[in-house]
Amino acid sequence: MNINIDLGNRSYPIYIGADTSGNFPAFYKDQYKNRKCAIVTNNTIASIYSSYINTLKTELGCPVHTMPDGEKYKTINTWSAILDDLLAFRLDRKSVVVALGGGVVGDMAGFAAACFMRGIDYIQIPTTLLAMVDSSVGGKTAVDHPLGKNLIGAFHQPTAVWIDTDFLKTLPRRQYVAGYAEAFKYAFIGGGEMFAYMMNNKDALLRAEPEPLLESIRRGVRIKADIVSRDEKEAGVRALLNFGHTFAHALESYYGFEGLLHGEAVLWGMLCAVELAKVSGALPPQHWDALDRVMDGLPLPPLPSPPEVSAVYAAMFADKKTELGELRFILPILPGMSEVRGGVRERDILGTLEKVLHV
Ligand SMILES: NC(=O)c1ccc[n+]([C@@H]2O[C@H](COP(=O)([O-])OP(=O)(O)OC[C@H]3O[C@@H](n4cnc5c(N)ncnc54)[C@H](O)[C@@H]3O)[C@@H](O)[C@H]2O)c1
Known part of the structure; x- marks a missing residue:
């Protein structure tokens, strides 16, 4: 099932299905050809889905940035560490960030993609119900500030959202x-x-x-x-x-x-x-x-x-x-x-x- 967000030349598809994450590498290779990508995820997802992440690494040749889990890490420091890795991975303006996680990972990876080399593409693979029905769609990206939530951020739309409800089987x-x-x-x-x-x-x-x-x-x-x-x-x-x-x-x-x-x-x-x-x-x-x-x-x-x-x-x-x-x-x-x-x-x-x- 494919829903389209209609935003002119920034329009993008949202794919919704069950047990579809295995098809993602083929989709990526077909749509993004040989553009380099990097995965951003957190340590909980990295541990539960280690074999899936290994498949992505093998099939797409993409390195992984693993951030600590939790809203308290939705900070400018964590965002900066993501950018450090994107640079270390030698991503360029044509590269793509793949956010694999809930709303915190999606917002952080999206904000990193919004700022890296003045903005590169990113794809959302949401793994929580909240991220599937809400945060992965719509392009709001942000980090928290001690004075309040989501105070520093940008509107930066993803180029695709890949929703596989099977991820919810492990969600608490x-x-x-x-x-x-x-x-x-x-x-x-x-x-x-x-x-x-x-x-x-x-x-x-x-x-x-x-x-x-x-x-x-x-x-x-x-x-x-x-x-x-x-x-x-x-x-x-x-x-x-x-x-x-x-x-x-x-x-x-x-x-x-x-x-x-x-x-x-x-x-x-x-x-x-x-x-x-x-x-x-x-x-x-x-x-x-x-x-x-x-x-x-x-x-x-x-x-x-x-x-x-x-x-x-x-x-x-x-x-x-x-x-x-x-x-x-x-x-x-x-x-x-x-x-x-x-x-x-x-x-x-x-x-x-x-x-x-x-x-
Ligand atoms: N950008 C937007 O439009 C928008 C909209 C709503 C909320 N948000 C943001 O989203 C964040 C909340 O997102 P959330 O509720 O997804 O929280 P979250 O990203 O913190 O995830 C909740 C917990 O579930 C774990 N988890 C994620 N997927 C899992 C899976 N498949 N199996 C097992 N554990 C899993 C995470 O590691 C975490 O511990 C907030 O920071 C909020 O500001 C953004």
Whole structure:
């Protein structure tokens, strides 16, 4: 299955399938001929997939840069070490970086490719559900800064994305559920048909049943591809992809980026967004039942500790979506459709946090 991101001469294909990683070397040789490549991965993937990486090394003759595993290594120092290796590997302007890993590896390798010799091509081979449905597509690359996540980066689109759901067989369950959140969010922004699809398949997707898994990824990626094609640099409609994220970022920051994975925070954030849509009047009452039913049974993780609502509220003002000090939320207005809304009353936001987080 092939989905295209339509960005003029920077358009690229996204291949989605199961058990397809063995075909990647043939694809590379066919499409990229004898252009030199280097793999960027992390030590966890390098150990689980050592035989696959050896195959890539043998068939494509590509060296490997292995970074340490974890968001805490998503730094300018790690990025610099990748660039050191790309130079040591004698890559040139025609060379290609192949990112093999989750969102951290993809963002780092993408940012290295964006800067190496003023920008070279890269291919994403995502290995987490979050990276498959979200981070590998769309060209946002970045590293974190002590003052905040993803503060230093660039828009740099990959030239291909190769999604093989078989990688998910080794993904820890907690990481799978975190990725599930990013797949599930498309129910709120992808139109009525996607809403109905997720309503009917959310449990099968949570169980990682192969066909609903593939189909949810296809549908999610198609929605993201369409949004990115229309608004590459997030001047408008791309903000919808942040559904639930205003609350999620505040929760992550409140807990000091520990104890709650990003996707887990997004699950709570989506619940808050639906509640706020109800109390603020964005979502007409006749749709409340449909939204409640789609949220029913979400795999909500426990919060690390009972949150102090006023502090979570204060943390919201650091969000990148804040404009001139005003909070902006992506709120559902119909099943499958959301809008960016400002001007939401403080008491509605505080009431939402109080109700949803103090369960
Ligand atoms: N660029 C974007 O548009 C975008 C969008 C969303 C998130 N992100 C970024 O993505 C990052 C989060 O990505 P993530 O959730 O994939 O986290 P991650 O990359 O840290 O991966 C999660 C964990 O799973 C391990 N792992 C990965 N694949 C595995 C596999 N197949 N089997 C076993 N273990 C595996 C990793 O080594 C890691 O320990 C954040 O840094 C976030 O900022 C970027």
